[in-house]
Amino acid sequence: MPAKKGKKPVKKSVEKVKEGAHKAARAATAPAPVRRYRAVLFLVVLLIITAAFAVLTFLVKTTPSFPLDLQITLGIQSINIPVFGGLMTAVSWLGFSPQSVIITALIILLILGLGLQWEALVALIAALLSIGLNVLIKDLIQRPRPAAVLVHVLATLNDYSFPSGHVMFYIGFYGFMGFLAFTLLKPSLKRTLLLVFFGLLVLLIGISRIYVGEHWASDVLGAYLLGTLTLVAIIELYRWGKPRFFLRQPVAKAESSKV
Numbered sequence: 001m002p003a004k005k006g007k008k009p010v011k012k013s014v015e016k017v018k019e020g021a022h023k024a025a026r027a028a029t030a031p032a033p034v035r036r037y038r039a040v041l042f043l044v045v046l047l048i049i050t051a052a053f054a055v056l057t058f059l060v061k062t063t064p065s066f067p068l069d070l071q072i073t074l075g076i077q078s079i080n081i082p083v084f085g086g087l088m089t090a091v092s093w094l095g096f097s098p099q100s101v102i103i104t105a106l107i108i109l110l111i112l113g114l115g116l117q118w119e120a121l122v123a124l125i126a127a128l129l130s131i132g133l134n135v136l137i138k139d140l141i142q143r144p145r146p147a148a149v150l151v152h153v154l155a156t157l158n159d160y161s162f163p164s165g166h167v168m169f170y171i172g173f174y175g176f177m178g179f180l181a182f183t184l185l186k187p188s189l190k191r192t193l194l195l196v197f198f199g200l201l202v203l204l205i206g207i208s209r210i211y212v213g214e215h216w217a218s219d220v221l222g223a224y225l226l227g228t229l230t231l232v233a234i235i236e237l238y239r240w241g242k243p244r245f246f247l248r249q250p251v252a253k254a255e256s257s258k259v
Contacts, residue, residue: 046232053225060162060218061141069216073151076211088211089154091204095166104173111180118245119180122238123173130172130230134165137226146213153213163223164215170205171227174198176234 059066079085094100104127112120143162146153159165178198185191206224209215 046229049225049228053222053229056218056222056225057137057141057162060143060222066216066218069218070150072217073146073210073213076207077152077213079211085211087204088208091201091208092154092166092212092214094201095169095205100169107177116184118238118242119184122234122241123176123180125237126176126231126234127169127173129234130169130227131165133226133230134163134168134223137163138165143219146216148213151213155212155214157214161215162219163226164206164209164219165223166209166215167205167220167223168227168230170202171224172230172234174201175227175231176238178202179231179235179238 094103108120108123108127111123138160141162142160145157145159145161148156175198178195181191181194181198185194206220209220210217
């Protein structure tokens with residue numbers, strides 16, 4: 001009998017979460033004209049990003065080097081602050097194997113352990129898509145990495161330079177983690193800290209790759225552009241599949257008493 005009594009509060013709590021999520025979703029729904037305006041604006045931004053990446057890729061493919069790249073690298077590497085140097089090295093270190101594989105696997109398993117199957121699957125797709133697309137573009141462009149005779153190179157890598165794989169992965173995977181934190185968690189200190197953490201990773205990785213001398217600034221810019229398009233595709237895939245295959249999972253957490 002005690003076990004049966006204990007089930008009712010849990011069931012009510014789940015129902016409250018779901019009800020609050022639906023109310024929050026309805027409250028956040030904008031009027032039709034506003035939605036159309038936002039959709040058009042969003043499409044224009046995507047087209048601009050796509051065009052910018054296409055132009056940059058053409059320039060990288062046809063131009064051996066950009067003087068501005070060298071100036072930016074020398075400027076960033078001239079920052080002689082031990083804490084800054086340690087931070088930049090650590091941010092890049094997280095993106096190398098085996099630690100990157102271990103961290104990614106642990107995060108996906110954590111999401112799966114929370115019962116969010118679709119989120120875990122899309123997170124895996126985000127990681128694989130970011131890596132696969134980056135390798136494909138690198139093999140097509142075949143841009144050499146910065147030479148040690150021009151800038152300080154922390155470690156010599158054997159693959160190509162454009163676009164930066166670290167940046168693309170951080171945007172695709174950690175960017176998606178930030179999206180999940182924003183949409184699945186109610187406003188709280190925990191959500192804020194997660195958003196700041198993932199946001200800083202995405203922001204700092206670009207500077208980090210230039211600081212350690214393993215990428216030019218144009219490599220980083222190209223990765224931010226293509227990574228943004230990749231993240232948008234991942235989020236759209238998530239939104240497409242969520243109501244079709246995992247309708248019973250909560251869309252977002254909210255306090256129904258405050259909605």
